Amino acid sequence: xxxxxxxxxxxxxxxxxxxxxxxxxxxxxxxxxxxxxxxxxxxxxxxxxxxxxxxxxxxxxxxxxxxxxxxxxxxxxxxxxxxxxxxxxxxxxxxxxxxxxxxxxxxxxxxxxxxxxxxxxxxxxxxxxxxxxxxxxxxxxxxxxxxxxxxxxxxxxxxxxxxxxxxxxxxxxxxxxxxxxxxxxxxxxxxxxxxxxxxxxxxxxxxxxxxxxxxxxxxxxxxxxxxxxxxxxxxxxxxxxxxxxxxxxxxxxxxxxxxxxxxxxxxxxxxxxxxxxxxxxxxxxxxxxxxxxxxxxxxxxxxxxxxxxxxxxxxxxxxxxxxxxxxxxxxxxxxxxxxxxxxxxxxxxxxxxxxxxxxxxxxx
Numbered sequence: 001x002x003x004x005x006x007x008x009x010x011x012x013x014x015x016x017x018x019x020x021x022x023x024x025x026x027x028x029x030x031x032x033x034x035x036x037x038x039x040x041x042x043x044x045x046x047x048x049x050x051x052x053x054x055x056x057x058x059x060x061x062x063x064x065x066x067x068x069x070x071x072x073x074x075x076x077x078x079x080x081x082x083x084x085x086x087x088x089x090x091x092x093x094x095x096x097x098x099x100x101x102x103x104x105x106x107x108x109x110x111x112x113x114x115x116x117x118x119x120x121x122x123x124x125x126x127x128x129x130x131x132x133x134x135x136x137x138x139x140x141x142x143x144x145x146x147x148x149x150x151x152x153x154x155x156x157x158x159x160x161x162x163x164x165x166x167x168x169x170x171x172x173x174x175x176x177x178x179x180x181x182x183x184x185x186x187x188x189x190x191x192x193x194x195x196x197x198x199x200x201x202x203x204x205x206x207x208x209x210x211x212x213x214x215x216x217x218x219x220x221x222x223x224x225x226x227x228x229x230x231x232x233x234x235x236x237x238x239x240x241x242x243x244x245x246x247x248x249x250x251x252x253x254x255x256x257x258x259x260x261x262x263x264x265x266x267x268x269x270x271x272x273x274x275x276x277x278x279x280x281x282x283x284x285x286x287x288x289x290x291x292x293x294x295x296x297x298x299x300x301x302x303x304x305x306x307x308x309x310x311x312x313x314x315x316x317x318x319x320x321x322x323x324x325x326x327x328x329x330x331x332x333x334x335x336x337x338x339x340x341x342x343x344x345x346x347x348x349x350x351x352x353x354x355x356x357x358x359x360x361x362x363x364x
Contacts, residue, residue, distance in 0.1 A: 004028050004196040004203060005159040006176065008061070011041045013188065018050040020186040025159050028057040028196060028203050030091060033079045035063035037071030040079050052086050057203040061091035061125065062114075066101030069110035077117045088204030090114060090122045091146065099130050104139060111143050123175055132169050140171035146194070148178040151266055156180040161195035162266070163229075163283040167364065219257045219285065220300055220361030222271075223331065223343060226260045227286040227364050229268045229277055237281035241274065243267035249275055260284070285364040294330045299345055301326070303359035307352030311344040312336075317351035331357050 005025050009016050010032035018029060029051050032041045044060070051058035060083070062076035080087060092114060094107050102110075107124065114122045121143065128149040149164055161179060168174055176196045183193035196203060219228035231237045231252045239250035243264040252258070259271035266279040288295045301324050307317020311332040320326075326347040332354070334342050343357035 002199040002202075003161065004057070004198065004200060005161070006030060006194040006196045007183070007185065008032070008178070008192045008194065009043075009047065011043055013191065015043045016047060016188060018047060018054055018056060021188065022054055022056060024185040026056070026185065027200065028059075030059045030061055030194075032093075033060040033062060034072075034076045036065035037068050037075045040075075044079065048083050048086070052083070057088070057200050058086060059088050059091055059203070061093050063093045064098050064102070064106075064110055066094075066098035066106060069102075069106055070113055073110060073114045073117050076114070080118075084118065089120045090118050091125055092122050093125045095126045095130055095148075099126070099134065104134055104136060107136075108139055111139065125178075128164070128166050128168070131171065132166070134170075136170035143171075144173045144175040145171040146176040146178065147174060148181075148192075150180055150182075153182055155189065156183045156193065158185065159183075159193055159195075160280065162280050165263075165266075165279075165284060166286040167288075217257065217283070217285075218363050219259075220302070221259050221287050221364055223287075223289050223299075223357050223360070223362050225271065225287050225362075226263050226268075226290055227284055228257055229260050229270070229279075229282055229284045230257045231255060231277070231282045233281040237277055239270075239275040239277065240267065241276070243269070243276050245278065252277060252281075287362055287364050289328075289331070289362050293332070296330075297328045298363040299326055299328045299347075299357070299360040300324070300363055301355070301359060302361050305356040305359040307348075308344065308354040308356075309351050311342075311346075311354050313342060317353075320352075320355050325363070326355075326360075328357075328360075328362075 004027040006028045007026045008030035031047050033044050034040050060080045064072050123144045123146055125146040128147050176194050178194040180193050183191035217230055221228050231254055236254045237252045238248050241247035241249045260268045261271045262269035267276040269276050289297050301320050301322050304322055305320050306315045309316040311334050328345040330346050332344045344354040345357040
């Protein structure tokens with residue numbers, strides 16, 4: 001799949017010479033137009049005219065306040081309307097305190113009204129933590145996502161897209177990933193830098209370049225693994241002897257998936273070996289269970305086990321066949337008389353409430 005280097009700018013960046021960003025590698029730009037029902041970016045018109053003159057694919061975004069969604073959209077449309085024919089689908093920036101105020105229902109109403117007014121289906125932008133912590137299922141099946149997730153606040157010189165640390169839970173399609181808010185391009189800093197999953201032609205269409213989340217790869221990992229890593233770099237990737245690029249110790253084939261037991265400085269240690277993969281060479285799916293035993297997860301039985309009414313070693317229920325998958329509501333631990341620790345996945349009620357989690361794998 002083609003990808004684009006994307007920079008998004010607002011009045012926080014003051015006036016920007018887009019020709020310099022283009023020479024520094026920016027393929028496309030997203031410009032803040034408005035916020036709430038009253039604010040207009042004073043640099044918007046100048047910058048969008050630059051983008052048009054430079055023939056840079058361009059989108060406009062609105063920062064939603066969490067209240068008066070119609071007033072927010074009407075303000076946005078009043079500013080971008082003269083340039084609408086040059087713009088692709090609009091972006092709804094909905095994050096942080098606005099989500100706390102308006103919730104998911106506000107986003108649903110705002111996106112629907114934005115689509116009605118602009119005539120194009122918008123995309124929604126938010127941080128990965130907001131995407132994970134609210135139930136966006138109804139929104140996610142109808143609208144596409146631009147997600148933000150940062151690994152550090154150190155300066156990032158140039159475009160260096162990477163794998164998402166963690167995973168999108170509720171949206172069917174991920175169109176764009178903002179991987180840093182501290183980018184540096186041609187002495188402009190700090191800048192938000194993203195990767196768009198598609199071509200320049202796709203960028204100004206109604207999200208036709210987005211990647212189907214439902215078709216993304218999945219892998220089974222042990223409940224205490226950090227997650228799984230798929231090598232996606234053409235020709236494969238190097239195994240390193242430590243979480244750095246100093247000593248090569250092997251080669252990983254393109255397409256191979258590895259269980260990951262440790263993460264350090266955006267390097268990933270594969271299970272059972274002192275070998276590390278550079279995060280820039282593939283895609284990492286984090287395991288939500290490793291940090292939160294109360295989170296829901298999909299698990300697969302890999303060794304035959306049986307049902308238990310309580311989180312202990314007394315078998316009370318039916319056999320669970322190898323290869324079957326179940327929704328785990330949470331997991332619990334117990335210690336037997338010999339001091340051995342057991343892990344139990346809650347998958348139901350009654351005699352089959354728990355099964356042995358050590359005989360299962362979490363699907364990430």
